Amino acid sequence: MSICAVPVEHGMKAFIYNPENSPAHRLNPVTKIISLSVVFTVSMLFNHPLYLGCLIALVACLGTVSRSLPAMWKIKYLLLILFLFPTCLWSIYMDGTPVLLHWGPLQISSRGLNYGIAMGFRLTGMLMAGLILLATTRVEDFTAGLNRLGIPYRMSFSLTLAFRLVPLFYDTFQTVVQAQQSRGFILNTGNILQKIRRTLPVLIPVFVSGIRRTDQLAVALESKGFGYRRERTRLHPIRFSRSDRLLLSAAVLFLCVCIILRLTGQGKL
Amino acid sequence: MRDVILMWKETRMVVLTAVTAAIYAATVMPLKVATIIPGFTEIRPGVAFVVFCSFLFGPAAAWGAAFGNLIADFFGTLGLGSIFGFAGNFLFGLIPYKAYRILAGEIRFSGSTRSWFGAISAILLASMTCGFTIGWGVDLLGFVPFHILGSVITINNAILAGIIVPVLLKILYERTRKWGLLYQEILQPEDTAPGLMPMPGLVLTAVGATGGLSLGFLTGFGFLTISVATPVLLLPFIACTVLGTILL
Numbered sequence: 001m002s003i004c005a006v007p008v009e010h011g012m013k014a015f016i017y018n019p020e021n022s023p024a025h026r027l028n029p030v031t032k033i034i035s036l037s038v039v040f041t042v043s044m045l046f047n048h049p050l051y052l053g054c055l056i057a058l059v060a061c062l063g064t065v066s067r068s069l070p071a072m073w074k075i076k077y078l079l080l081i082l083f084l085f086p087t088c089l090w091s092i093y094m095d096g097t098p099v100l101l102h103w104g105p106l107q108i109s110s111r112g113l114n115y116g117i118a119m120g121f122r123l124t125g126m127l128m129a130g131l132i133l134l135a136t137t138r139v140e141d142f143t144a145g146l147n148r149l150g151i152p153y154r155m156s157f158s159l160t161l162a163f164r165l166v167p168l169f170y171d172t173f174q175t176v177v178q179a180q181q182s183r184g185f186i187l188n189t190g191n192i193l194q195k196i197r198r199t200l201p202v203l204i205p206v207f208v209s210g211i212r213r214t215d216q217l218a219v220a221l222e223s224k225g226f227g228y229r230r231e232r233t234r235l236h237p238i239r240f241s242r243s244d245r246l247l248l249s250a251a252v253l254f255l256c257v258c259i260i261l262r263l264t265g266q267g268k269l
Numbered sequence: 270m271r272d273v274i275l276m277w278k279e280t281r282m283v284v285l286t287a288v289t290a291a292i293y294a295a296t297v298m299p300l301k302v303a304t305i306i307p308g309f310t311e312i313r314p315g316v317a318f319v320v321f322c323s324f325l326f327g328p329a330a331a332w333g334a335a336f337g338n339l340i341a342d343f344f345g346t347l348g349l350g351s352i353f354g355f356a357g358n359f360l361f362g363l364i365p366y367k368a369y370r371i372l373a374g375e376i377r378f379s380g381s382t383r384s385w386f387g388a389i390s391a392i393l394l395a396s397m398t399c400g401f402t403i404g405w406g407v408d409l410l411g412f413v414p415f416h417i418l419g420s421v422i423t424i425n426n427a428i429l430a431g432i433i434v435p436v437l438l439k440i441l442y443e444r445t446r447k448w449g450l451l452y453q454e455i456l457q458p459e460d461t462a463p464g465l466m467p468m469p470g471l472v473l474t475a476v477g478a479t480g481g482l483s484l485g486f487l488t489g490f491g492f493l494t495i496s497v498a499t500p501v502l503l504l505p506f507i508a509c510t511v512l513g514t515i516l517l
Contacts, residue, residue: 016343016344040348040349043349044349044410047411078346082346085413086411086412086413089413089414089417090411090414093414118411119411119412122410122411122412123348123350123410123412126348126349126350127346127347127348129348130342130346130347130348130351131347133347134343134347139343152277154277154278154283155277155332157283158283158284158286158287158290158332158336159287159290159336159339159340161283161284161287161291162286162287162288162290162291162294162333162336162337162340163291163340163343164291165287165288165290165291165295166291166294166295166340167295168291169291169292169295169296170295170299172295173295173296173299192312193432196312196314196429196432196433197432199314199315199433200433200436200437202296203296203314203315203317203318203433203437204437204440204441206292206295206296207292207318207321207437207441208441208444210288210291210292211285211288211445211448211450212448213288214281214284214285214288214450215281215448215450217284217287217288218280218281218283218284221280221283221284222280226280226283227278227280
């Protein structure tokens, strides 16, 4: 099973999209974007570690159904760091009682620790939900979904084009670095200021190479009728299926239950 | 702010937005000098591209910076924080060319002493606004306290852009002008006209960003005790910054 979104012929394989045929892959991108927004909203409603822990468990179940766990596994260390960082930071920064640990000017309270864990869960849960979207949705479908949600066509097209150009410019970047290395250039040496200065001989050719394509790209687009008509037809029209309606109903119901829980004082530290 | 909307009718501006976003995303990730806050912010010289492109491509660079940040989030860190990353980077690309016009008193970069003063001041203001917006948003979401992320992003952006952008301007500005890719040459003059009240807008943006950062740092680092949550305390400054940017 491979994990890639950008064409393999370009050397960059860092996007998260996982070409599978799970139920989540077959959903309308609009449904997935709205469901993601529901997860984000719910995670903002609560600040209790138990409730946010349950939300993470739910997201992990969705990850299993959508076969996105390999994508999550791919960035496991990043997820771990992103959980630990807010946990440690808020534990130290937030005052409260009872004090669990006292070390010089630093103290960790039970309230601070609970809040820190909750914030760690909130951030990790959001990222995991985002990963499911990324692992199950092609860039073109994502931007088509944004377009359907009211983002103007030219804007969503520009975003799609940017996604397509990233591997191209990344390859240019690699070529420039290798060419300069063959002349004895070492990118990552010296102190921070020297390292910053050393990036200039790389940044300039990448920039020049990039903007020289601008006119060619603009002419190519206009010769294919870009911006000729306001009404547009689609090569791959996106439709709402029964599964989309079911998932959206479940998401709205879940959101309502969470709002009621929150209004009755649940899920708060 | 008319130019931010009207630029979309020009195909070359659409392409320049995509090119800026792609170069930003393609260089910001591999060119990492050091990590400051794991997963949140690193010293990445690629951020200087945003400010440099702002002087050249104007509104296309603002959208390009926002899209580039979103694309970088597509490598695994897409979350609610991406909205504030989008907004912060948009302002980071928008403010330099808008502020430069007022501070330097010219549209094109000429290389005079006043134009250098305008460029450096615009870089500082853009860095502060970006750090303030993202720091406020991330604190609002509860991920990282404002004073930690706000200070790191502001200093990081200001130093990197302050070192790299002047060199890029000196080497590449004239070349890009000769290729006819400056936003003033692509857009119609009426589309690039300044906003409703540029000078009051600049003052409001500066007051919002500097005031918000200062108050956030004073309370965050314990020099001032106010029993109000930081995001609520800084809300008037955010409103001030947004209003100022609209008027620019």
